[in-house]
Amino acid sequence: MARLRVAAALEDERKRDLELQQNGGPSTSSINKSCSSSVYGHGSPAFEKNSSCGRHCHHSHLDDGLCGRFMRRKLLGQHANNSLGRQNDPYDSYRLNGNSNAVIEDGNEADLYSLQMDMPIKVLNGSPGYINILDGLNAWQLVSELAEATGQPAAASFKHVSPAGAAIGVPLNDTEAQSLMVADLSIDPRRPSLASALARARGADRMSCFGDFIALSQKCDEITARLISREISDGVIAPDYDDQALSMLAKKKNGNYIILRIDPKNLPAEDEVRTIFGLKLKQKRNAAALSTDSFTDVAVGDGGEITAETVDDLLVACVAVKYTQSDAVCFAYRGQVIGMGAGQQSRLNCTRLAGEKAANWWLRQHPRILSLPWRANVRRAEKANIIDAIVAGIRVDDTSSMSLLQPNSIAKNAATEATERQWNNYFATSVKALKGKERMFGAKFVVTPSGGANDDEVCEACEHNDMVLVHTTQRSTLR
Structure with missing residues (x-):
């Protein structure tokens, strides 16, 4: 186990500290010497007076890694949690599962910082792990963007930093409800709902979503919580929860189910920074939003075939791909992902994987499967x-x-007895389409970025296979 420090540092304190350093203020080493408990004993007036150094250091040296926590422990010792705890400090501290090979000692803990006034996420229940945070934050971005683009509630099932499924709340028909194992729940079949979105998202790939992290685009209601409560899942993130929903979820996993609340109004900084092997990489966050206007460049086929429902499916596929480890290929149908190929080095294998999952989704609705005598x-x-x-x-x-x-x-x-049917599902990829080979999986619409070396071959293949090809200017490559 490692400990993740979720810290919200005040920006004005950071600026004040930078000004202090620029004007020749004391370095971290001089602060360490002047405020050391070897000089001022614990509990002494001098120590109490100078213990603010630990607080200030924690605020101001986030970019220097663990200096703040080291100083705070040296200065405050066993009183650190009381002095800088949840009641009197802008920080929240939670125990997380981190690198299991790490030696637990000072200076070897996982940390997550925010330089905003308030931390945008709040742990309401459970002890999130490092991967839980990654899954939750990426899944939240997906569902919030998808809900904004379609105007419908959205849900996602994340596993190992890629979506196992994602969907909007298109009402379920009887066959879908039975196939998704929610026929016994009172999910409204007449209007979009959050519960429908979640049932679709987790039903995209039931094998991969085992032990997933769930994201909801809007307040979790009681019926959605009831659906979650009976699934094998590690946690959920949402902007809020009904009292009944929160109470129900908090009992899951013997009271250890992870429940995160996120501020839906939070707008992160433009730059994203990560450290690999001691080197910092920085790039602009992919803030380009997809919308109904993203699919107007029809390169092949009849654009008149692109209905409003088709656009929703294209949005589901493209937004899901945006938050999937590259290379990524996605099949979508009726407002949900039905096949996701993620993180493959080979584009061909990626398409095969996504197509096989899509075929699996269809076959799970076969009458022989639905009538298995359990x-x-x-x-x-x-x-x-x-x-x-x-x-x-x-x-x-x-x-x-x-x-x-x-x-x-x-x-x-x-699979051998399924009657042949025309599958009007929709295909999107973060890389170039594979010369129309996707037709073997029943794809009718293809969305892919333009400007590739094989654009002409792709267009010819789509014409030959009677597919509608839509070009976009947005290329989503997630590493």
């Missing part, structure tokens, strides 16, 4: 595992798996 009290995760094996063409005849089904039932391979 025994009573079979867990949802067990159902998902067996269904995934069946639609992938894997024989399910081992004793442990068959024991979950009613006696004398035969779990046939639905």
Whole structure:
């Protein structure tokens, strides 16, 4: 375990400290010497007077790594948490899972800082880990941008810093509700809802979303919390929670379920900085927002085929790709991701992976799958595992798996018996389209950045396969 320090440092204090240094003020080493507890004993008037050095150092040396925490511990010792704790300080401190190979000692803890007046996130329950924070912040960006672009509630399921699924709240039909295992919930089938968005997002790839981190674009209501409460998930981030929803979620995982609240009005700085092997990399944050106007450059096909529903699906695919580790390919249909290929070195393998997941999504709606005769009290995760094996063409005849089904039932391979249908799903990629090969997965619309060396070949392939190709000027490459 490591400890993550979530700190909000006041900007005016930072500026004051910089001015002090520029005017020849004391360095961190001189502060250490002059305020050391070896000079001023703990509890002495002199120490109490100078203990503010620790506070000031913590505010002003965020860019210098661990100086602030070192000084605070040296000066305040066992009183550090009381003096700079949650009640009287603008900081919140939480225990997190960090690098398991790190030696836990002074100067070897994970830290997250913000130079804003207030920390934009608040831990309401649980102890988030390093990856939890990464998943939560990236997932929040996805759902907030998607909700803004479509005007509908949005949800995302993140796993290992990429979305396993993302969706807007398109109402569920009966088949979808049954396939997504939410037919027993009172989700309104007539209007968009947050619960529909979450059911779609987590139903995109039930294998990958196991133990995910969830993001919601709006206040979590009771029915959405009920949906979350019965899934295997590590945490959730949302702008707010109903009292009933918060109470329900706080009981999950024996009271350890991670619940984060984020300020939806928070606007981060333009620059993003990361440190790799001691070197700092800085670039402008990808703040380019997608909208309905992003798909007007139709390079191939009839632009009249692009309906309002099509635009929503294209937005889902493109926004999801924006927050997916490159190379990334996404299939979307009816307001949700149905196949995501993430973090692959080969574009071809990336497309295959996304296409296979999309095929899996379709086959899970096959009547033979929906009518599998489960025994009573079979867990949802067990159902998902067996269904995934069946639609992938894997024989399910081992004793442990068959024991979950009613006696004398035969779990046939639905993939070989599925009737052929036209799949009007939609395809988006963060790299160049693969010369129209996506048609093998039933893609009808392709969105890809223009300006590539193979643009002419891609256009010819789309014409040959009767696909609509839309060019965008935005290229999203997430590393």
